[in-house]
Amino acid sequence: MEDRIASLQTEAVTAIAAAADTRALADARVKYLGKQGEITRLSEGMRDVPKEDRPRLGKRLNELRQAVTAALEQKEAALAAEADARALAALDITLPGTVRDLGSLHPLTRLLDKAVRIFRRMGFVLADGPDIETEWHCFDALNTPPDHPARNEQDTFYLPDGRLLRTHTSTVQIRVMESQTPPVRIIAPGAAYRRDEVDATHLAQFTQMEGLYVAENVSVADLKGTLEYFFRQLFGPGTETRFRPHFFPFTEPSFEIDIRAEALGGRWMELAGCGMVDPAVFEAICSRRGDRAFDPDKVTGFAFGFGLDRLAMNLTRVPDIRMLVENDLRFLKQF
């Protein structure tokens, strides 16, 4: 019996080690440890063993069962590890990923939001006003003479009741000063309209961003600091800003701002108009309000405005402004 135990252990351990897969391993388990298995049958043979040999042989038998069980577990773990390794090795990691496409934000929205975030960092808040405006808000209050060409039917869209589609977002300056008191510090993005024939560089409807800061002791230095910071943030360090004297009816002094930046191709580009709010604008506001909250002897301010469409085109190298409103997905998905 003792010999049989020894030979069975050798046989079982060898067979288990030779099992090539989980099925062969399961067969081995049944063969040795199953109800009809060889070790089980050997245990049944203990009945015929003399009493004095039983403890010794029982112990040997137990050792046999433990050794076979251990061999089975070990082999099982080895096979599982091999299977895991095979499963990972079989993965073709070069197949393209599968995910639902993200959508996209319009390039104008992206630029606009970037601009809004920069101005907010400086403490500006948003303001808005209607697209349909009165001539007073669009021209009179902005010190534009009654016979100014911009008021022309050739240049401005009018509604039958004499109101118009704002030609610039500067109307929001007026709306804000009508309803708030200094200090005011706002930006106002929005649509503006001019009666331009549509071509590669003109749309009848375009997007502008307006800014206004009115308080005591606001100076050209504040204007310069604010816009230099803005353009540096927008276009990156190394951006050069040039303030060129200009003329607008609603600011005095007035400037046009030229920018030179790598992001814009490294050449000077006229990007914005700005200046110190003209005292005539403050006077128009005062008489409208019926108070002296915006008395030009007490407060000063700066205002600025720039178009976003052409800027977006330049930043993203879009060759034709009409692409911004054609809504071709092959275009929109690039942003």
Added chain:
Amino acid sequence: MKISLNWLRDYVAWTGSVEELVALLTRTGLEVAEVATRGADFPKVVIAQILESSRHPNADRLSVCRVDDGSGQPRQIVCGARNYKVGDKVPLALPGAVLPGDFKIRTGKLRGVESEGMMCSAKELGLAEDAEGLLILPPDAPVGQPISTLYPADTVIELEVTPNRGDWLSHLGVAREVAAFTGATVRRPEGTPPATKPAGDFVSLKEPGLCAFYSVRRIHNVKVGPSPQWLRERLEKVGLRPINNIVDVTNYVMLELGQPLHAFDAARVQGGIVVRTAQAEEKFHALDGREYTLSADHLVIADHGRPVALAGVMGGEDSGVTESTADVLLESAVFDPASVRRTARALDLHSDSSHRFERGVDPQGILAASARATALIVELAGGEADPEVLTAGQLPASPAPITLSHARCRALLGLEVEEAAIRGALTGLGLTLLNEGGGTTTWQVPSHRGDLQREVDLIEEVCRVVGMEKISGRLAAAPAEPAEPDARYDFQMSLRNKLAALGLSEARTSTLVSQAMLWQDRPALRVRNPLGEDQAFLRTSLLPGLLAAVQRNIHQGAKSVGLFEVGRIFQAGEPEESAALGVALWGRAEKKDWRGGAERDLDWHDARGVVEALAGPHRLVRISAADPLGLAAEILVDGEPIGRIGQLAPAAARALDANAPVVVIELSIEALRKREASPSYREIPKFPAVTRDVAIVCPLPLSYEEIEAVLRGAGEELLVDVEPFDVFTDPGGEKLPADRKSIAISLTFRTAGRTLSGEEVNAACERLKERLKRDLSVDFR
């Protein structure tokens, strides 16, 4: 406006380079649009005269000329042009000359005949963009002299002059600015102010408000003819066409001093000059050859019969100077800017003269210009001028003095400008210090600077001269208090970001649309003066524009289109403007990938999924669908309408070439925003949920909503969620009668505080099924 650098240097002793000048002008506020090199600066191109011309023996298209180059030794030149005759003077490029494009001239044979140089066209010398044939020079051109004696090298600078600076619209005006910024001296053209005499009955000013001052000078016995080359060359260089010596002088003086002038043929002016408004329907033949019908809005210069000029805009065709003119009436006057602008615009007739009068001329320059032009006419056309200029009306008053507070100047600029810098800047610009004291100075403004009227205008001048680069940027302001517009902006950006995350692309469509792009559900506002009928209305909805974009993308071959727009919509009525969100979906629900799997088209339920993602739980209530929608529903959140969802009628979809459903959503952004709430924590359940599935078979018309309402309304406290997971119909009637559908629903049960037992869940589930059977007469599978 174009200026010539050579011409400019007549008036200012400044010798910087072109680059320095461009930088300087830019600094002053004169925007430089273009810099062009003009003239013909070629030492080896000379003026030559053609002595003989004969056919080339070997080539029909060529001829062989003998020309005099001034050396005394005639040259033989082979030539292909035909626009000359023997005796003409032409430019001749001698061997060794280098023409534009690095074109080197050398002696060589052309079809076997030797050519000792080349006769040139204007184009070959870079004098014109396009020119056929040889450049024929004036008969008095000096043979043998370099061509640059006729076409001196020059730089022409095109300037963009802002409307407030009419004084810049002349060479003298630009010269004054250069002097002010560099300290150089201005040289005014020579001229003695003429004696004046009241015109009496000869000039009658009927509208002193529109023409305050009028002067006219008679010049007798002029000889009208072509202008000399130097004058023609200067005018041509800055874009004017030479006419005759009289007209050219008036134009020259305008470009020199800024004062528009007009010369009448005195014989064609009957009786005297009347400056009046036109009569209604009065006809006027202008110098441009066209007839204009005038009205009482237009100021005219008339004689005792008819208008002879549109005041400040253009002269008349039949009163102008011609070859037969002997006596000239030279007009120099001032007209109301607004009146000139109205007339020019109403008649769409814009001239160099109207351009200047619209911006205002220098009142002190009116008589000076008259004197300057008279002197030039007498010099170039002979004749003799009346000793006196006849005048009518009053010269406009000089600008009033302005007092400048230096403290205000410093505060507005944010710069501690030195006392001397302020004085220096204003003095340099021609202002005269009248008074000072108490930190202020009072200044007399020169007559050409009518734009300087207020203290702030002087501050601007100081800023210009001192330069923005002297001012350091400052960033030190308190943040402003955010308000509603900030919240609106943030909400709109969050919507945009959510929609992009859902796979939709943001579109921007035009606010101005055609009538066909208006749906009939809201009254639309029309633009009075649209550019065309396709942009005549303000959109009442974002959807038509989005649908046009869907069609465009279908035509471009897109397989799937998901677009949204956040924008304003308009209507006649309140609210006139509102912010809306539009969505349009069409095509494949997923893009094809290597996993394969079933493909399906986007449909109503995908659109509803977008609503779910943006608005959360909501109800849909069918509403009548107006064209082009075939199906429409109002979207209610907590009973409040926030927008609508719809599907295009199949015919409308086909019209877009859409072969699958086109579904749309339009939401009111403000209605949506009102429902926005900050999320707050809800306890995460500690005990597991138990689910049971039920498969209901019911008639086709029974809606899922009714089934869910019965389940949720059954009062089962343990039921926490109801979710359909399969809907099945069988139009063939094999697995299910064709008039019935099967809906499989997953019921979730849970209670706080303990784990549910299977028995109590089963019992609850049975009660729910009984309830469905009782209330809706459904069966179960």
